[in-house]
Amino acid sequence: MADFWFQFLLALDSSIRVATPLILGAMAGIFSERSGIIDISLEGKMLMAAFVAAAVAYGTGSPWLGAIAAIIVSIIASLIHGFACIIHRGNQVISGLAINILASGLTVIIGxxxxxxxxxxxxLPKSARFNSIELPFAQYFADNIPILGVVYKELISGHNILVWLALASVGITYYILFKTTFGLRLRAVGEKPEALDSAGISVSKMRFQAIIIAGILCGLAGVYLSTATGAGFVKEMTAGKGYIALAxxxxxxxxxxxxxxACLMFGFLEAxxxxxQGAEFPIIxxxxxxxxxxxxxxxTVVLxxxxxxxxxxxxxxxQPYIKER
Amino acid sequence: MQASRLPAYVDILVIPLLNLLTALFVAGIIIAIIGENPFTALSIMLKGAFIYKGGLGYTLFYTTNFIFTGLAVAVAFHAMLFNIGGEGQAAMGGLGIGLVALGLGGILPVPIVILLAIIGSAIFGAIWGVIPGYLQAKRGSHIVITTIMFNFIASSIMIWLLAGLLMAPNQMSPETVSFADGVMLFKIHQILNSMGFSVARSPLNLSFVLALLCCFAVWVLIWRTRFGYRIRATGFSTKASAYGGYRPEWIIILVMAISGGLAGMMAVNEILGVQHRVILNFTSGYGFTGIAVALMGRNHPVGIIFASLLFGALYQGGAELDFEFQTITRDMVIMIQGLIILFSGALAYMFNPFLERIFLANKGQKEPENG
Incomplete structure (x- = not known):
């Protein structure tokens, strides 16, 4: 039984690790889609960011410079999406798909x-990555406090900074969306853009701001994949994580x-x-x-x-917004 | 999509070509940035696709895949449905072929098994298209999201079956045993050689003819039948078509069945034509390429044939790049595909204001002369 609980704890711990890019991606999706822009390009942005993060971290030896470069590239991908969908009123699904396919090809070619x-x-050497942070007293608590000490050591301690950032992003997203004027406007622009327009607020500007935030978050997800959990970029390393984040x-x-x-549940399923794999269960x-x-x-389909x-x-x-004249 | 005031030939010819050139131009810049000569790359691709021995056969072989998946996307587009599930539908089509060929091969005569296998691919693909269609029509779920999810579900099912129940015994790779002798489609080079022509070996097979027949069938369906008229009416306006007495829900469901069936038949080319067993990931992104093909081909079967030929040449020529360059691989083709989807899909109307200025300005000057 004790072994089962320990296994369960380890499964929860790896759920959080698996869920981290999903959380960042899902928050990115929320910003973009709440503003009215469908974003199936989460996957492509993550992939580009993962590549750039690893390449720059390798070149400079600094994971931080890698992260900054990755975020910039992910924002550029967002801006291409915006250029197509907001300025030229192109089909948002097609544009997103184009970015995903472009990312698959470009990352490998440039790589x-x-x-x-x-x-x-x-x-990447250890110094060029985001390493796990052991919280103070982890080993001491594990040895001296029953149950909670182990939970503290295995589940709460030992994550890298991006895991904490991902969790923080949920609170920040909630705060921005529901407690600020900007958030109110952002939600309005996805529901009734003409109302915002008649209030004298630029629909395009709101939507661009939203997708830039989405770009930053996708960038962080990519950084996590190649320079925190991974030690470098591998071809197609996002492997559908952007789509699971969308789901x-x-x-x-x-x-x-x-x-x-939802992200934690999906992460738990994967863990x-x-x-x-290969284990036999009673009855089933x-x-x-x-x-x-x-x-x-x-x-997701059932839901x-x-x-x-x-x-x-x-x-x-x-729906592209067409300003009335 | 916005209505264009441009003359028809500009819409059908000039705009797609301009979009294609823009995409190739950007690709050229990227090739130059990574330190290779874009013109050398282009000439190697063209030679590889059309001139080298067997190149044309391979080009047409890939073309066949793209005709099927391109038609699938186009048929759905006519009802304003965006089917990105071609990848999953094609995978399921392969499963359909496998179940028929492995279950009935050796029991029934070979031609009947082949015929049933082709029908099986269409039915399995159709099922994988019709479920998202039903969910869109009756339950209001968005077809884009559902078809994306169905691609992943299909992929999981294929891994599960090919590494489990259907896996050939005594070997490691996830694939089925080979089909019974003769359960395959004739290669075109075999047919032509037996007629006395000398043609290089290539995987091009009778599926190519099947693909062309499907093009004709889609043309008849969309433009020459009452049902096709309803499809286009539904695409134009669901409300108007409901007002006209049609049941848009049923049209959505049937269109997705046809679309899925066409995508499923892509497996005929790969599985019955070449592999003669079901393997994992034989769809290798062709379902997504179908979207680029339909966009370039303006959802018309004739346009789709030309666009498929273009992508067939890109794929075959891209394989040649692998041999010639150290730094350019087939991934270049994937990138070009992404650029084509961007410029001829998402940015399709980028040049419209510019072209309107050119063409409509001329027209404005001519009109007084005519009148």
């Missing part, structure tokens, strides 16, 4: 041109706190999937980890179909 390692970056955002009904729980028998990994997608409560996306989502 080969710079490092000649088949699209990977060289392995989590929908699952959380475009709200930061429920989206956080469990890694552990049950062997659980396929492949099918378990598909569960986030299935759940969207309205079988578990209703979902209503921002009303003006996907």
């Amino acid at each position: 080969i041109a710079l490092f000649r390692q088949g699209g990977q970056t060289p392995t 989590a955002m929908i699952f959380g009904k475009w709200r930061p706190v429920p989206a956080l729980f 469990v999937a890694a552990r049950v 028998g062997e659980i396929s980890s492949d099918l378990l990994l598909a569960l986030p997608y299935v759940l 969207l179909a309205g079988f578990i409560g209703g979902v209503s996306p921002p009303r003006a989502i996907g």
Whole structure:
């Protein structure tokens, strides 16, 4: 039993690690989509950022410079999306898809041109990465305080700074969206842009601000993948995480706190999937980890179909705003 | 999408070409930045795609894939549905072929197995398209999100089956056993060689003919049948079409079935034409390329044939880049594809104001002469 609890604790711990890029991606999605811009390019932005973070961290030896460069590139990708969808009123899904495909190709091409390692970056030394931060007294508490001490050591201590940033981003997103004028306007621009326009606020400017914030958050998610959990960039390293973040955002009904729980749940599913591979269970028998990994997608489809409560996306989502003259 | 006031030939020819050139121009700049000569790269691609021995066959082989997935996206576009699920639908199509070929191969005569396998691919693809269609029509879930999710679900199912129930015994890679002897489509080079022509080996097979037949069928469906008229009416305005007495829900569901079926038939080319067994990830992104093809081809079968040929040449030529350059790989083609989707899809109307100034200004001067 004790062993089970310890395993469970480790599964929770790895859920948080898996969920971190999902949380950052989901918050990015919330900013963008709440302003009325569909963002399926979370995946591509994360991928570009992951590459740039690793490349710059390798070149300069500083993970911080890598992170800054990654965020800048991710913002540029957001601006391309904005240029197409806000300025030229292009189809937002097509634009997002273009960025994703572009990211798949570009990261590998530039990777080969710079490092000649088949699209990977060289392995980063420890000094060029964001390493885990052991909280004070972790070992002491684990040895001396029953249960809580172990929880403190295994679950709370030992995460890198980006995990904390991701968790903080949920609170910040909530605060900005629901407690500030900017947030009110941002939500309004995704529901009824003409109302904002008649109040003399620029719809385009609001939407650009929203997608720039989304760019920053996706940038951080990419940084996490290649310079915190990973030690370098690998071809297609996001592997659909941007899409799972999108699913989590929908699952959380475009709200930061429920989206956080969706991310943690999806992260937990993945952590469990890694552990049950090949294991036999009473009654149900062997659980396929492949099918378990598909569960986030299935759940999102079921939710969207309205079988578990209703979902209503921002009303003006996907529609380019045409200013009346 | 906004209405254009430009003459038809500008809309159909000039704009797609201009968008394509812009995409290639940007790709050229990127090639130059990484230190290679874009013109050398272009000439190697063209030679690889059309001139080198067997190149044309490979180009047309890829073209076949893109015709299927391009048609799938285009049919859905006519009803204003965005089917990004081609990848998953094609994977399921491959599963359909595999189940028929492995289940009935050796029991029924070979031609009947092949025919049933082709039908199986269409049905399995259609099922994978019709569920998102139903969910959009009856439950209001957004088709874009559902089809994205269905791609991932299909991929998980394929991994689960090919590494489990359907996995060939005594080997490591996730794939089925080979189909029974003869359960495959003839290669075009075999047919032509038997007729006395000398043609280089290539994977090009009879699926190419099937793809062209599908183009014709889609043209008839969309522009020459009452149902096609309803599809376009639904795409134009769901409300108007409901007012006209149609049931838009059913049109959405049927269109997604057709779209999914077409995407599923891509597997005929890869699985029945070349692999003769079901392998993992045989769709390799062709479903997504279908979106670029449909955008470039303006959702018209003739346009789709040309756009597929373009992408077929890019893929085959891109393979040639792998041999010739150390720094350029096939990923260059993926990047070009992304640029084409960006410029001919998302930024499709970027040049409209500019072109309107040119073409409509001329027209303005001519009109007094005519009148």
